[in-house]
Amino acid sequence: MTQDDTSEVRFLMGNEAIGRGIIEAGCSVAAAYPGTPSSEVLESLVRWKKELDHPVYLEWSVNEKVAFEIAYGASLAGGRAAAIMKMVGLNVASDPFLSAAYLGVRGGLVVVVADDPGPHSSQTEQDSRFFAWFAKVPVLDPGTPAEALEMAVRAFDLSEKYQVPVLLRPCLRVCHARQNVSLSTPQPLADAGVFRKNWQRWAAIPRFRLILHGELNEKLAAIGRDEAMAQPRLVNGNGGSDTAVITSGSVSSHVRDVTASDKRLGSVDVYKVDMPFPCNAEALQQIVTDHRSTLVIEETYPVLELQLSDRRSVMGRFSGHVPPQGELIPELVEDLVLAAVGEPASRRETPTVKSRRPSLCPGCPHRSAFYMIRKTFDQAVYTGDIGCYTLGINLGAVDTCLCMGASVGMAGGFGRVPLPDRETKVVATIGDSTFYHAGVPALINAIHTRAPFVLVIMDNNITAMTGGQPTPAHNFLADGSPGVPIDMERLIRGCGIDFLEVVDPYDAGALEEVLKKAKSYTFEDGLGVAVVITRRPCVRAPGVVTPSDRFRVNDQCDRCMTCIRDLECPAIHLVQKEKRIEIDSDLCAGCGVCVKICPSQAIEPIGA
Amino acid sequence: MVELILCGRGGQGIVFLTRQIGQIASAKGMNVVSSETHGMAVRGGSINSHLRIGSFFSPLIRQGHADFLLSLDPSETSNNRHYLKPDGVVVENSALAEESAVRRVDATGLARTLGRVQLENVVLLGFAATLAGFPVSPEEIRAQLEKDPREAVRSMNLAALQAGANATR
Numbered sequence: 001m002t003q004d005d006t007s008e009v010r011f012l013m014g015n016e017a018i019g020r021g022i023i024e025a026g027c028s029v030a031a032a033y034p035g036t037p038s039s040e041v042l043e044s045l046v047r048w049k050k051e052l053d054h055p056v057y058l059e060w061s062v063n064e065k066v067a068f069e070i071a072y073g074a075s076l077a078g079g080r081a082a083a084i085m086k087m088v089g090l091n092v093a094s095d096p097f098l099s100a101a102y103l104g105v106r107g108g109l110v111v112v113v114a115d116d117p118g119p120h121s122s123q124t125e126q127d128s129r130f131f132a133w134f135a136k137v138p139v140l141d142p143g144t145p146a147e148a149l150e151m152a153v154r155a156f157d158l159s160e161k162y163q164v165p166v167l168l169r170p171c172l173r174v175c176h177a178r179q180n181v182s183l184s185t186p187q188p189l190a191d192a193g194v195f196r197k198n199w200q201r202w203a204a205i206p207r208f209r210l211i212l213h214g215e216l217n218e219k220l221a222a223i224g225r226d227e228a229m230a231q232p233r234l235v236n237g238n239g240g241s242d243t244a245v246i247t248s249g250s251v252s253s254h255v256r257d258v259t260a261s262d263k264r265l266g267s268v269d270v271y272k273v274d275m276p277f278p279c280n281a282e283a284l285q286q287i288v289t290d291h292r293s294t295l296v297i298e299e300t301y302p303v304l305e306l307q308l309s310d311r312r313s314v315m316g317r318f319s320g321h322v323p324p325q326g327e328l329i330p331e332l333v334e335d336l337v338l339a340a341v342g343e344p345a346s347r348r349e350t351p352t353v354k355s356r357r358p359s360l361c362p363g364c365p366h367r368s369a370f371y372m373i374r375k376t377f378d379q380a381v382y383t384g385d386i387g388c389y390t391l392g393i394n395l396g397a398v399d400t401c402l403c404m405g406a407s408v409g410m411a412g413g414f415g416r417v418p419l420p421d422r423e424t425k426v427v428a429t430i431g432d433s434t435f436y437h438a439g440v441p442a443l444i445n446a447i448h449t450r451a452p453f454v455l456v457i458m459d460n461n462i463t464a465m466t467g468g469q470p471t472p473a474h475n476f477l478a479d480g481s482p483g484v485p486i487d488m489e490r491l492i493r494g495c496g497i498d499f500l501e502v503v504d505p506y507d508a509g510a511l512e513e514v515l516k517k518a519k520s521y522t523f524e525d526g527l528g529v530a531v532v533i534t535r536r537p538c539v540r541a542p543g544v545v546t547p548s549d550r551f552r553v554n555d556q557c558d559r560c561m562t563c564i565r566d567l568e569c570p571a572i573h574l575v576q577k578e579k580r581i582e583i584d585s586d587l588c589a590g591c592g593v594c595v596k597i598c599p600s601q602a603i604e605p606i607g608a
Numbered sequence: 609m610v611e612l613i614l615c616g617r618g619g620q621g622i623v624f625l626t627r628q629i630g631q632i633a634s635a636k637g638m639n640v641v642s643s644e645t646h647g648m649a650v651r652g653g654s655i656n657s658h659l660r661i662g663s664f665f666s667p668l669i670r671q672g673h674a675d676f677l678l679s680l681d682p683s684e685t686s687n688n689r690h691y692l693k694p695d696g697v698v699v700e701n702s703a704l705a706e707e708s709a710v711r712r713v714d715a716t717g718l719a720r721t722l723g724r725v726q727l728e729n730v731v732l733l734g735f736a737a738t739l740a741g742f743p744v745s746p747e748e749i750r751a752q753l754e755k756d757p758r759e760a761v762r763s764m765n766l767a768a769l770q771a772g773a774n775a776t777r
Binding site: 039121143144173178253254257330334350355360391 | 617618619626627630631634635639640641642643644645646650651652653654663664665666667668669670671672683684686687689690716720725
């Protein structure tokens with residue numbers, strides 16, 4: 001990015017910088033499905049669109065596969081396009097992603113995939129650079145928010161130049177970092193020309209795919225050979241040290257700070273690779289040859305390391321020097337680099353960390369739903385799903401969590417094992433956004449096969465976990481423009497369901513009654529899957545006002561712990577010293593569910 | 609170069625504070641890089657933010673390097689104390705008396721008297737900003753908070769800032 005006197009500097013989150021880069025590159029279409037740590041990219045695009053009065057089309061797609069296909073269609077139409085998701089979202093989008101690499105693109109196509117080493121808020125630590133290699137797609141790996149903006153623009157140029165999709169892989173430490181970032185004037189919308197029909201290319205049958213595969217291999221060879229980003233770049237030292245570090249991405253920033261702040265490490269040669277695949281493997285090998293020892297620090301899989309053919313003097317994952325799982329935090333990086341130059345590790349006191357576990361919010365409608373599900377179905381197996389409501393584990397009402405939509409799919413398999421002692425009652429729970437994303441095909445399957453489980457769709461009318469993005473049920477799109485709301489009941493009835501009930505989860509009595517009906521329909525009468533929708537908006541959704549009622553615990557309380565252990569409300573706690581239960585009015589959201597479920601009727605409204 | 613850790617429970621406004629300090633320092637032409645917690649942990653879990661002012665690339669502070677630890681929840685202080693330098697200062701939201709290298713203010717109590725317990729984060733910031741070596745001053749924070757176009761939010765935040773700054777003992 002050119003930094004002239006007129007350029008404005010802002011303190012931007014990495015995801016906002018990527019959104020800005022997409023706009024500055026003259027992008028026409030961006031589609032995303034929310035997922036930490038990627039969600040703020042499209043959210044920032046909405047703000048950039050508004051601030052700049054930019055014509056870019058934006059959408060929260062129903063899932064990542066569709067988001068990719070929207071972007072791919074726009075690319076074939078000649079515009080620049082972006083698809084944005086978290087790393088497990090790329091698993092969902094993998095089918096079109098791999099195929100698109102063979103077919104190629106027209107307008108620049110950038111797939112932003114945010115990785116989560118740690119993992120902090122994800123199911124896996126998968127390395128999307130490795131996925132890009134598998135898909136034969138070039139991948140850029142930014143180290144900072146400012147670099148992420150720059151790389152977003154370059155990714156579009158690269159994609160258009162070689163007619164391949166390009167993956168931009170920011171890690172969480174770039175996505176959720178903030179930094180001073182220089183802005184540039186957005187380019188006008190790019191135009192690769194109108195779509196011209198050519199089925200041998202865009203609808204290629206296998207015979208032509210073989211030809212396209214050959215062309216893709218040639219493109220990758222040219223990119224690795226000719227492109228500056230494929231060449232390792234010396235960012236610390238002068239090339240004359242005995243020790244080299246090869247690194248990429250957000251962890252390269254830790255490496256740079258560690259080497260710059262320690263006199264013992266000032267001369268270590270640090271090489272950063274902006275494009276880990278396809279990179280110039282000969283140049284990488286030359287670094288190894290030129291140094292007595294070479295340390296490779298990258299997250300989370302050995303992508304650069306694997307491209308070294310002679311690893312005899314390489315310290316990395318194959319030599320056992322670098323841990324094969326977990327985030328490479330700065331302390332760890334410091335110890336790795338110190339060890340590489342033969343210095344002892346830094347002394348640190350062992351931190352005593354007792355982290356508070358996350359919990360459903362006070363007043364969360366999922367809490368009362370989970371409480372009543374657990375009460376009604378007791379020892380059933382509870383297949384859970386991806387969202388805030390994974391926290392149903394705290395209420396003993398989530399036993400499995402695999403991936404988006406798997407609560408419904410897995411529930412269909414749990415009851416099918418034909419062994420004498422294997423009769424299992426299964427209750428699946430899934431949120432509204434996740435249901436639209438990947439639950440619908442699994443529900444069609446369950447209805448068609450008369451699968452014996454109860455499905456509770458916890459409809460809070462929002463994608464809550466990731467910050468409150470709209471779902472297909474809303475009558476507006478990502479940027480507020482009008483959309484057609486999808487009616488959940490009509491959708492489910494359209495799938496062919498016979499048992500469908502909708503209930504307010506704050507109404508404990510009605511909820512219990514509906515769940516009992518579902519129980520007898522599925523497990524006693526054997527009529528197949530029953531669907532219950534528990535519907536109430538998220539307490540954090542915009543415009544939702546929680547009740548102002550507050551409650552206290554009276555003398556009837558026998559400390560049975562139902563409200564603390566089974567309802568698990570964060571506003572209720574035991575005062576150990578005085579052996580009494582107290583409700584924190586600051587935290588309480590006034591839902592009053594505790595009043596209804598207290599076995600001793602010991603919770604009463606204040607002022608009553 | 610100044611390095612700060614801010615910690616507390618999800619929902620206490622840690623991210624807001626980090627952004628305010630970062631934006632002020634950034635507008636003063638300083639190099640700032642910070643790191644925030646989003647996602648699952650924000651649902652009431654333990655969270656912290658890192659904020660580094662100086663020529664850094666990484667958004668993370670190493671153990672033993674932080675100048676200040678701002679803690680909105682005293683039970684989270686011990687989870688983050690290892691980030692502090694030997695001569696680093698804890699600034700804690702607590703009604704207890706101060707100790708050496710632990711500055712305390714009852715931010716929750718002051719926020720409650722202002723009518724909104726959620727203002728505790730701004731009270732703590734106002735208090736911290738009066739301490740020697742803190743990278744931003746109460747006046748600079750005031751100027752930043754005055755930019756909020758929402759009248760009600762602006763006046764509440766300014767009152768909270770003042771309450772915190774006045775609480776210096």
